Amino acid sequence: MARKPVSTKAEAAEATAKEASKPADPRKRAVDALMNLAASRPWGEIELPDIATEAGLTLAQLRGLFPSKLAMLGGVTRIVDDAVLAGMSDDLAAEPIRERLFDLVMRRLDAMAPYKAALRRIVPVIRRDPLALAALNRGAVNSWRYMLASVGIPTEDSLGALRVQGAVLLMARVSDTWLDDDEPELSKTMARLDRELKSAGRIMARVEDVHRLTAPFRGLARAICSGRPLKARRRERASERGEDNEDYAPAI
Numbered sequence: 001m002a003r004k005p006v007s008t009k010a011e012a013a014e015a016t017a018k019e020a021s022k023p024a025d026p027r028k029r030a031v032d033a034l035m036n037l038a039a040s041r042p043w044g045e046i047e048l049p050d051i052a053t054e055a056g057l058t059l060a061q062l063r064g065l066f067p068s069k070l071a072m073l074g075g076v077t078r079i080v081d082d083a084v085l086a087g088m089s090d091d092l093a094a095e096p097i098r099e100r101l102f103d104l105v106m107r108r109l110d111a112m113a114p115y116k117a118a119l120r121r122i123v124p125v126i127r128r129d130p131l132a133l134a135a136l137n138r139g140a141v142n143s144w145r146y147m148l149a150s151v152g153i154p155t156e157d158s159l160g161a162l163r164v165q166g167a168v169l170l171m172a173r174v175s176d177t178w179l180d181d182d183e184p185e186l187s188k189t190m191a192r193l194d195r196e197l198k199s200a201g202r203i204m205a206r207v208e209d210v211h212r213l214t215a216p217f218r219g220l221a222r223a224i225c226s227g228r229p230l231k232a233r234r235r236e237r238a239s240e241r242g243e244d245n246e247d248y249a250p251a252i
Contacts, residue, residue, distance in 0.1 A: 026057060026061065027065050028075075030051060031072050034051050034054075035076065035115045036118070038122050039117040048062065048069070051072070070135060073122065073136070074136060077140060081143050084147065085150055093152065097153060097201075098197050100153075101151065101170075101197055102193060102194070104150070104151055105193055109178050112178075116178075116179065119175075141165060141168055174193045
């Protein structure tokens with residue numbers, strides 16, 4: 001009769017150390033588990049029970065944290081956001097926008113570094129799935145709304161949505177280079193980031209010029225679409241200026 005293998009003290013200690021090294025936050029444990037598996041296994045071969053086992057969670061616990069593998073991948077964005085926002089300071093507050101964005105992108109890449117091996121394998125697969133890309137883009141937009149706000153760039157004005165989506169695209173392009181850049185100083189990545197920021201700056205300058213030039217036409221369009229008769233709008237403006245008051249007299 002075959003004897004059952006007996007765990008040695010060294011193996012037990014190793015298992016204990018591995019368990020102790022797992023993050024206390026179960027959400028981060030699940031995300032880290034997925035990314036650890038993805039670093040060595042094809043994305044399509046990673047099953048939910050595999051992730052639960054790797055994270056030291058039950059399948060029921062994992063379901064309570066994330067509805068899907070894709071949601072766990074989106075959890076990487078939240079972890080990176082938290083790391084970047086926690087490390088922000090006012091050191092660059094007086095710097096040009098381009099310098100602030102350069103620093104912000106490099107901070108994000110530093111926070112993403114532990115997941116680089118997994119992202120190298122995941123990104124090509126996700127790019128072939130339009131629905132997954134759309135879902136991840138929504139999360140990236142929410143992320144960059146906070147990122148831009150953290151460096152003093154408006155996100156809630158009439159051009160805010162364009163700035164946010166532009167930042168998402170810029171990050172995606174720079175990340176392409178970063179994934180293949182194994183140099184410790186990331187010189188290729190920084191060169192790509194510099195080019196992308198220059199290009200984005202030129203585009204936004206043109207957009208802002210057009211936005212200013214078309215402001216009167218947008219105001220007219222809003223007035224027409226409001227549905228109020230022209231005479232009524234004139235009376236409202238006259239009332240605001242006090243012209244409908246008998247004591248009103250225009251300045252000479």
